[in-house]
Amino acid sequence: MADLTCKDLSMTYRNPQTGAEVHALKDINFTLKKGELLAVLGPSGCGKTTLLNMVAGFLKPTAGEMILGDRLINGPGVERGMVFQQGALFEWQSVKKNVDFGLRMKKTKAVEAADLVEKWLDIVGLQGFGETPTYQLSGGMQQRVALARCLVNDPDVILMDEPLGALDALTREKMQSLILELWKETGKTIIIITHSVEEALLLGERLFVMAPRPGRIHKEYHLPFAERGLSEPLRAIRQDKDFTKVREEILTMIWNMEEEIMGRV
Numbered sequence: 001m002a003d004l005t006c007k008d009l010s011m012t013y014r015n016p017q018t019g020a021e022v023h024a025l026k027d028i029n030f031t032l033k034k035g036e037l038l039a040v041l042g043p044s045g046c047g048k049t050t051l052l053n054m055v056a057g058f059l060k061p062t063a064g065e066m067i068l069g070d071r072l073i074n075g076p077g078v079e080r081g082m083v084f085q086q087g088a089l090f091e092w093q094s095v096k097k098n099v100d101f102g103l104r105m106k107k108t109k110a111v112e113a114a115d116l117v118e119k120w121l122d123i124v125g126l127q128g129f130g131e132t133p134t135y136q137l138s139g140g141m142q143q144r145v146a147l148a149r150c151l152v153n154d155p156d157v158i159l160m161d162e163p164l165g166a167l168d169a170l171t172r173e174k175m176q177s178l179i180l181e182l183w184k185e186t187g188k189t190i191i192i193i194t195h196s197v198e199e200a201l202l203l204g205e206r207l208f209v210m211a212p213r214p215g216r217i218h219k220e221y222h223l224p225f226a227e228r229g230l231s232e233p234l235r236a237i238r239q240d241k242d243f244t245k246v247r248e249e250i251l252t253m254i255w256n257m258e259e260e261i262m263g264r265v
Helices: 048-056 095-099 101-105 110-123 139-151 169-186 199-203 233-240 242-261
Strands: 004-014 021-032 037-041 063-068 078-085 157-161 190-195 206-211 216-222
Touching: 004 048, 021 048, 021 216, 037 048, 037 199, 048 078, 048 157, 078 139, 095 101, 095 110, 095 139, 101 110, 110 139, 139 169, 139 233, 169 190, 169 199, 169 206, 169 233, 199 242, 206 242, 216 242, 233 242
Parallel strands: 037 190, 037 206, 078 157, 157 190
Antiparallel strands: 004 021, 004 063, 206 216
16 A cells, blocks of 8 residues: 655636636645545535546546556556445346456456455455345445445555445444444545535544635644544544534534635625
8 A cells, every 4th residue: 555645736627618717626735644534525516526536547637646656646547446426336236246346357266256255245244145136235235335346456545435425324324334444444545525524524534625616625634533433433423522613613614615605705
């Protein structure tokens, strides 16, 4: 595993209707140490998903560069794994076929691949579901499949784009705990995009609050709650006065950004 560095990262494009230049991101600078868990939060249009897609290699920046270890990121790579909001699974195939997809693409030996699949199904709590058609699973179980499919390929960096946004409250809480457990057990570097302030506080060892027009890092937090979540109930942490204080501070910050966007300030 290696550090991820973003230097003077910017992304502009032309509005197809007006022809005006839009700054999706401007002058993004940070270094994410190996094993860190970063949550990225902000109002709609602040460039959260654009940033994640650039790190994934799906989009190329118009300025700046991204470096993982000593290698320039200029496209997708096996050292970066992606977990999407809806999982992007092959729902007509079995759980095993979904999880071993990347291994088949790499032509991993069948016995080795089978062992890896069983290992990760067990870790994410899906032991015994390998032959189940994926469409028969609940939303939370499908996201567990998506996590196993990502982790079985042993990426250095795990990128999550609103991975829990479509889940009900109870399932979402369980999945938040699972993400923290996987982070601790694997030592992986994780970047998670979310619209939920509470989720960002619970999962973000580091937290970026982004501002729009142009998209930029408005404020960075270093937080204790992710580490605490490994040994304390998440519901108890939510009621902590320090948690509440930071939550209200960020909610007010984002509220003011939204008001400014709407022209009310």
